[in-house]
Amino acid sequence: MHRPMTADYFSQHGIKYVDYKDVDVLKRFLNPHGRIKPRTQTGLTAKHQRDVTRAIKRAREMGLLAYIMK
Amino acid sequence: MTEDSKEMQVYELGYHILPTVVADDLEGEVGKLRSAIEKRGGSFIAEGTPEIVSLAYPMFVNYGGKQTKYERAHFGWMKFEMDREQAVALREEDLSRNSLLLRYTLFKTTREETRAQLQTEQSTILREVKTTGILEKKHEAEEGGEVSEEALEKTIDELVGEEK
Numbered sequence: 001m002h003r004p005m006t007a008d009y010f011s012q013h014g015i016k017y018v019d020y021k022d023v024d025v026l027k028r029f030l031n032p033h034g035r036i037k038p039r040t041q042t043g044l045t046a047k048h049q050r051d052v053t054r055a056i057k058r059a060r061e062m063g064l065l066a067y068i069m070k
Numbered sequence: 071m072t073e074d075s076k077e078m079q080v081y082e083l084g085y086h087i088l089p090t091v092v093a094d095d096l097e098g099e100v101g102k103l104r105s106a107i108e109k110r111g112g113s114f115i116a117e118g119t120p121e122i123v124s125l126a127y128p129m130f131v132n133y134g135g136k137q138t139k140y141e142r143a144h145f146g147w148m149k150f151e152m153d154r155e156q157a158v159a160l161r162e163e164d165l166s167r168n169s170l171l172l173r174y175t176l177f178k179t180t181r182e183e184t185r186a187q188l189q190t191e192q193s194t195i196l197r198e199v200k201t202t203g204i205l206e207k208k209h210e211a212e213e214g215g216e217v218s219e220e221a222l223e224k225t226i227d228e229l230v231g232e233e234k
Binding site: 013015016017018019020021022025058060061062063064065066067 | 084086118123125126127129143145147173175177180182183184185186187
């Protein structure tokens with residue numbers, strides 16, 4: 001069973017925008033297979049979850065993140 | 071919509087230039103992108119110089135029926151302000167026809183810096199620990215007991231005397 005993150009990562013670190021070029025940040029929100037984690041696991045606000053999803057999809061399209069890992 | 075009421079929008083262009091372009095020619099290729107934006111009335115806000123990156127998955131480009139595989143590319147980005155119609159024209163007439171661009175993305179963004187600047191200094195300090203002198207005082211008291219040799223001899227004499 002997955003334990004959800006306690007607080008919103010972006011609010012905690014004072015990050016205002018989610019950028020597709022910040023691959024290391026985005027990797028936190030992917031599971032080992034490269035799929036986007038649900039909000040129950042990320043602990044993000046609804047807005048930040050949407051922003052992360054959009055950024056991950058942009059990064060995938062640009063070849064900065066893989067569509068499938070393993 | 072009249073020409074006076076044109077709405078300027080901030081865009082970001084992210085691009086991969088083919089790895090076959092050598093470092094000396096790279097500046098020229100980026101200059102072509104810049105001039106295409108300026109030609110359409112774009113004003114630059116920020117720019118990330120291209121650097122070679124390993125792609126997360128191989129990209130294939132079809133040249134005359136033959137597929138070429140690329141696993142690395144020069145990745146760069148630029149942020150600029152431009153009219154919406156001109157941005158569409160930039161994508162359809164300039165970017166999509168540029169054969170040296172392996173892949174690109176053009177999307178609306180904000181004027182502010184969007185890269186994450188992590189506050190590492192705060193995160194390294196987990197919690198402050200307060201120390202007290204209680205343990206040291208106890209240790210000093212023990213040391214004081216060891217030093218008094220006269221008292222030790224006295225107690226030995228007393229014990230010997232009791233045995234006699």
